[in-house]
Each structure stands twice: as C-alpha cells, then as structure tokens.
Amino acid sequence: MIHFTLYSRSYCHLCDDMLTALRTELGALAADISVLDVDEDPLLLEKYDELVPVLTGRHDLGPVRELGHYFLDVDRLSQFIGAQP
Numbered sequence: 001m002i003h004f005t006l007y008s009r010s011y012c013h014l015c016d017d018m019l020t021a022l023r024t025e026l027g028a029l030a031a032d033i034s035v036l037d038v039d040e041d042p043l044l045l046e047k048y049d050e051l052v053p054v055l056t057g058r059h060d061l062g063p064v065r066e067l068g069h070y071f072l073d074v075d076r077l078s079q080f081i082g083a084q085p
Helices: 013-026 040-049 075-081
Strands: 004-009 031-038 055-060 064-071
Touching: 004 013, 004 075, 013 031, 013 075, 055 075, 064 075
Parallel strands: 004 031
Antiparallel strands: 004 055, 055 064
8 A cells, every 4th residue: 555645734725736636646546645734743844844735655664755845746656656665
C-alpha cells in the first residue's frame, strides 16, 4: 500500500486544491492519505511553514519521499506510484 501525507493548514485554497487533485489522480488506487495541519505542531510549522501544501509519500515501510509543494506534480506522482518500494 502507498501512504501519502499532505502537510496543510486551514483556509488554504492551494491545500484544498492539492488534496482534490491527489484524490482525482489516485482514483481507485489503494492508498492512505493523511492530512496534517502544520499550524498545530511547532516542528511541522518550522519545517513547512512557507511551503504548504507539501505532499510526501512512501511505499509500505519504505523511505518517505517529498513529492512536491504548492501544486500537485502529476508526473512526479506517477513516477512515485510506479516505482518499486
């Protein structure tokens, strides 16, 4: 299974757009999506503040890969999905 994390914040239209685009691109693919609000965690805020939305992904227990920020990079997402863990 593939696990995605979207680092986001409330009232962020880019965050909402990226989540919608991700769900559309994934379609019926079995994937888990977690959305974390960076404003609720000082460490996440320090790391991602000006970059949100930030999308990361990992295959099962594989390494976490940053897949982009601001907008969904469909080509990068496709390469990640097709990559072996």
